[in-house]
Amino acid sequence: MVPRIKKLPRSFYNRPTLKVAADLIGKYIVFESPAGTMSARIVEVEAYIGQGDPACHAARGKTKRNAVMFGKPGFxxxxxxxxxxxxxxxxxxxxxxxxxxxxxxxxxxxGIDLMKKHSPRQKEHRLLAGPGKFCKTFGLTRTHNGLDLTGHTIYLEDRQGEPGNVVTTPRIGINHGAELKWRFLDADSSAVSK
DNA sequence: TGAATGATGCGCT
DNA sequence: GCGCATCATTCAT
Structure with a gap:
């Protein structure tokens, strides 16, 4: 009997990044914070791939900041x-x-009530509509760097839902590598960034 | 409704 | 110092 809800294993992340990014649309992220559990359906991601990608933080080699990107997948x-x-x-x-x-x-x-405590001024469908807003609303900070996604604090789930109307566009807010269509989103969602 | 701007800290040159 | 994988607010049309 295959469970309907399945935590994504490390093998999911240990694949070409563009495939992982595309497959993440429609998956669910769960954060078991001390104040309560929050979860959300992923509708927008971007890929940053290796030292040949000028927009990737690792483009100029390994530093203390980006070290975790050089480590094992699924963190x-x-x-x-x-x-x-x-x-x-x-x-x-x-x-x-x-x-x-x-x-x-x-x-x-x-966990929407908890999310609203972190971002009181947002409309519900806009609570997580942007990378900065997502972390603010979930309460994520530098202390959540380097956590194992196969553990029990932050992890992703496949709930067998539809990914929606997935399209690709150039990445947002970068100056180099802007011609690459490495942003994936569900164009039918009202929760994508602007 | 779209463009410009300020807030603000840190990693890198 | 400069630039940055952002966002809310302000100002102009």
Missing amino acids: TYVYFIYGMYYCLNFVTEREGFPAAVLLRAAEPVE
């Missing part, structure tokens, strides 16, 4: 940006190959 990479926001990534591909998928937007599912 979180959380970084601080613009003085006030965090962004959450999922590390992909084999150990030694730095790549990750940035989580840009999701639709709130469970």
